[in-house]
Amino acid sequence: MKNHSFWSLHTLKNFYIATFVVWLIWILFLDNNNIRVVMSNRMKMKDLEKEKAILETKIKEVKKERNEVFGNPKMLEKWAREKFMMRKPNEEVYVIVDENNQPVESKKEE
Numbered sequence: 702m703k704n705h706s707f708w709s710l711h712t713l714k715n716f717y718i719a720t721f722v723v724w725l726i727w728i729l730f731l732d733n734n735n736i737r738v739v740m741s742n743r744m745k746m747k748d749l750e751k752e753k754a755i756l757e758t759k760i761k762e763v764k765k766e767r768n769e770v771f772g773n774p775k776m777l778e779k780w781a782r783e784k785f786m787m788r789k790p791n792e793e794v795y796v797i798v799d800e801n802n803q804p805v806e807s808k809k810e811e
Contacts, residue, residue: 729736770780781787788794797805 766780770776782794786794786796799805
């Protein structure tokens, strides 16, 4: 007859493996930061990084335009006329529109 102790090496090995499996299941599926939440957050982060890059390029364009416009009074007038359809007194402004009633000038910006 063999003398089996509760704390034998085989029993401890199985105990640690079972504990690890339970812990792994808990972390992957049951925890508040489970694998689904982590993957969802990573996808959101990638989308936000793309949006950040787009907005940073727009900021650079606006800063460049601002430096060009506010440094020259004639450019300021041209900018105001183009962007805000401003006009001088007794002056008529004609806006050419496409079939969707959108100004043709706005198509260049897209």
